Amino acid sequence: MASGPEVILVHGLWFGPWAMGRLARKLQAGGFTVRRFAYASTSGQIDAHARELAGFARRATSQQVHFVGHSLGGLVTLHMLNEISDLPPGRVVLMGSPLDGSIVARRSSRIPGGAKLLGRVQEALEQGYGRLPPGRETGMIAGTRSIGLGSLVGGAGKPGDGTVAVAETRTPGLKDHLLLSVNHTGMLYSSEVARQVACFLRTGSFDWPAAC
Numbered sequence: 001m002a003s004g005p006e007v008i009l010v011h012g013l014w015f016g017p018w019a020m021g022r023l024a025r026k027l028q029a030g031g032f033t034v035r036r037f038a039y040a041s042t043s044g045q046i047d048a049h050a051r052e053l054a055g056f057a058r059r060a061t062s063q064q065v066h067f068v069g070h071s072l073g074g075l076v077t078l079h080m081l082n083e084i085s086d087l088p089p090g091r092v093v094l095m096g097s098p099l100d101g102s103i104v105a106r107r108s109s110r111i112p113g114g115a116k117l118l119g120r121v122q123e124a125l126e127q128g129y130g131r132l133p134p135g136r137e138t139g140m141i142a143g144t145r146s147i148g149l150g151s152l153v154g155g156a157g158k159p160g161d162g163t164v165a166v167a168e169t170r171t172p173g174l175k176d177h178l179l180l181s182v183n184h185t186g187m188l189y190s191s192e193v194a195r196q197v198a199c200f201l202r203t204g205s206f207d208w209p210a211a212c
Contacts, residue, residue, distance in 0.1 A: 006033045006062035007091070007201065010053065012071030012096075013041045013121065019188055020070070026194035028113040032201070033062060046124040050079035058085055066090040066201045070188060071097055071164065077126055092138040093197050093205060096184050098165045101128035101138075104163055108110040125137055130171030139176040139200040141193055143168035144168040161187070178206040 006018045007027055009020040017036035019050065024034045053076055065088045069077035069165045074097025079201050081092070096103070105125035132138045143161025162185035170177065178196060180187070187193045196206050 004031065004033055004062060005064040005066060005201070006035065006060050007058050007068060008053075008057055008060070009034060009038070010034045010067065010073030010077050011038075011041075012069075013125070014071045015041070015070075019097065020068075022189050023194050023197065025066070026191065027198055027201075030198045032198070033068075035060075036071075039076070042121060044121075046072075046079055046121055046129075048078060049076045049121075050083060053080045054084050060088060063088055064090050066092065066212040068093045068095065068197055068201075069097060069183065070095045070173050072121060072125060073097070074099075074192045075129045078129050078131060078133060081091065081136060082131055091201050092133065092136050093194065093200050094138065094140045095197075096143055096161050096169065096171070097140070097165045098125060098128050098168040099130040101126055102164060102168060102169045128168065132171065132173045137175040137200075137204045138173070139178070139204075139206060140169050141178050141180060141182060141187065141196060141206070142166045143182040143187050144179050145181050145186065147183045175204055176200065176206045 009024055011017055011019050017038045020036050024036060037053055039052055067077045074094035102125045144159045146160050147162040161184040162195050180193060182190050182193060200206050
């Protein structure tokens with residue numbers, strides 16, 4: 001096994017591993033080995049995505065394996081980690097994941113064509129998933145810049161990142177919860193978000209410059 005920590009990045013709805021490219025490069029520059037998981041977000045149910053992620057994760061060669069999931073990708077990650085226990089230890093960072101369910105998803109499903117756009121993960125997004133994996137410190141980065149999809153369906157709730165409300169990103173047991181002035185998509189390209197992700201993966205807390 002490789003001795004350095006590995007990070008698996010899991011993209012969100014309608015995106016692909018390309019969307020995690022900038023974050024991957026930032027983490028690689030910080031000494032992490034990074035792999036990006038690809039899945040067809042709308043064409044399968046969340047349990048199927050979680051099984052695919054489990055197979056991908058089991059190919060890790062490091063003694064420490066972290067996960068970073070954006071939006072739906074965070075829900076996929078939590079489902080997977082609650083189902084299997086044979087992976088190396090590590091931490092989890094969630095970015096704008098609707099743990100308490102997404103009002104935007106619920107509203108989108110009621111407009112013409114909305115259910116088709118959400119595909120087979122509609123129910124998962126509407127309900128959320130707040131069960132954190134045992135034995136893995138989990139942190140959440142939530143955005144407060146309200147520019148995004150939510151404005152098209154009556155709002156996502158404020159404060160929020162334009163797609164997911166801050167209140168939807170909370171669940172009991174989170175090790176740390178950080179608010180940053182980014183929107184839902186913008187957090188993927190933010191240097192500060194990348195710095196904070198790396199900080200949590202190393203220390204189990206956000207925004208501790210002396211430790212990061």
